[in-house]
Amino acid sequence: MAKIRVKSNTGNLYFDFQYCKNRCREYTSLPDTKANRKKLEMIMERIQAEITLGAFQYGKYFPNSPMVQKLAEIEARQRPGYRETPLFKDFAKEWFSEMEPTWRKSTAETYWRYLKSRLIPHFGKMEVSQITKSDILKYRSNVAKQSDGKLKPKTINKFIKCLNMIMNEAADRFNFTPPHLNIKPLKEEKVHIDPFSIQEVNLILASVRPDWRDYLLVRFFTGMRTGEIDGLKWENVDFERREILVRETFSMGRWEYTKNDGSQREIEMSTLVFNCLKDRYKNRNKESDLVFYANNGSPVHTPNFLRRVWTPLLAYLKIKYRKPYQTRHTAATLWLAAGENPNWIAKQMGHSTTTMLFSVYARYVPNLTRKDGSAMERLLASNIDGFHGQGKKEDTEDTTITVSDEVDLNQAEAEESAFWDQFLNPGNPSHFGGTL
Known part of the structure; x- marks a missing residue:
């Protein structure tokens, strides 16, 4: 039988009734007064009437009660065709x-x-x-x-x-309908890349201590992920084909398969990277099969690298701090600056299509490849009468990533090698870097 009772330790009123063969107690913060008791008794009468008519909704009266979920499960089990499923x-x-x-x-x-x-x-x-x-x-x-x-x-x-x-x-x-259908994900903030300019790359490579220079050079000009370069072994450097074979990664202290199947790839080495690794191979530690390693012979420990080399180096050079992952974006933007084929760049990066390439690096494509509408301007100038002198678009100097006249990543191999020789022999006594 439904009643309004008093909780002994607080003196407050609460509902006590039966519903769906369950005893339900719902407590209030109302003290036991004549007015409060009368108010709750009127509510209790309405509840009883709705239970009798089959119109009672527990959550309508007690929305925060744990009984709402319990009773919902009980009611669900009473529906025709109900099949019990695990928690x-x-x-x-x-x-x-x-x-x-x-x-x-x-x-x-x-x-x-x-x-x-x-x-x-x-x-x-x-x-x-x-x-x-x-x-x-x-x-x-x-x-x-x-x-x-x-x-x-x-x-x-x-x-x-x-x-x-x-x-x-x-x-x-x-055999039930998934409840999450048609739930759209929350709108995510667009990721903006922040690659290094060629001048910043040059400054970093000229200033870092020599034993870390090769590591950073390969990162800047191959687009390898941190785990990929940290897990690179000599057996996966093919000097004959001039390729770096990405086959495994070292991350969080363990060896693993690459991020996905698409990340299993062959990266073509530029002359700069080829010469760097060739020299490093000649002077390698024959007791280690790793291309890059800490002083104790183990793979590079990323937290140590960040704390003792990367972060203080950028601070010393007064270069805006970016995570080392931006070296990957730097490689992509430099390839775009050189006018490389987007499909080739996507393959180098380990992307299955060029979709991500154009969505992530879109703003680096027009000016850097000189396809910023100037082709249309030339077409109009050649075929439309009266076009000249009416606001013809002039080629403007690129300001997105400044690549000096000497740096032409698309030039012949001999010229490329001669130019990048400044990186291999920087002649800068102010090297910077920590010992791991």
Whole structure:
């Protein structure tokens, strides 16, 4: 029987009633007074009437009650055709164990972190088939609000992507419609690259200590990722074909497969890189199969490199700080500056198509390749009467990336070698770098 009772330790009133064969207690902050008791009794009468008529909605009266979710599950089980499905926490762990062998170690660690700290604490006690689109949207909204801007939309989208993969598999196994369909990801901030200019590259290579110069030179002129160059072995440097074979990476203290299949590639060595590695091979440490290594013979330790070489070097040269990954973007923009074929550049970078090349480096393409509308200007000048003298566009000096007249990355091999000889013999006594 429904009653309004008093909680002994607080003296506040609470509802006590039966619904769906469950005893429900909902507490209030109202003290036990005649007026408050009368008010709650009137509400209790309405609740009883709606229960009798089958129109009662628990969440309407007690929206923050944990009973809302519990009763929703009970009501779902009473629907025709209901099929019991596992709890999210159990299915998620099973899914993870099945998928783990297909991922890189770092990928598996990332997904497990999302499950353990984000998804299981929220969805863990819900059956997978009972998770709704509304549940996912509310979760995403709460994460965004609770982070107070500290989590970027890209990061939150990664949580939801992990959840979506789990729900897709659950829907396939237990034959229900995935709840995340038609949920658009949060709008992410556009990533802007910040490559080094050729003058900055020259200054860095001329100033860094000699034992780190080769490492940076190869990074600047091959577009290799950090893990790829740190994991480069001599067996994957083909001097005969003048190629660097990207086959594995060293990241977070372990050897792994490359980022994806497309990252397995052959990078053509320019004369500058070829000569650099050829000289390094002659003077190599024969006890190590690594091209670049720390003083103890182990692969380059990125945190040490950042702390003791990269960061102080840029500060010393008064060059704007960028992460070492910008050396990869620098290589791409210099290739574009030289007018190299976009398909060739994409292959060098490990991209399957040129789509990313033009989306990421779009603003470096027009001026640097001199295809900024001047071709149309010439066509109009040749074929349209009265065109001359009416605002004809003049070629302007490129200011996006300044490449000096002497630096023509598209010139003949002999000229290229002669010019880049300044890098191989900088003649600058002010070298900078730390010991690892």
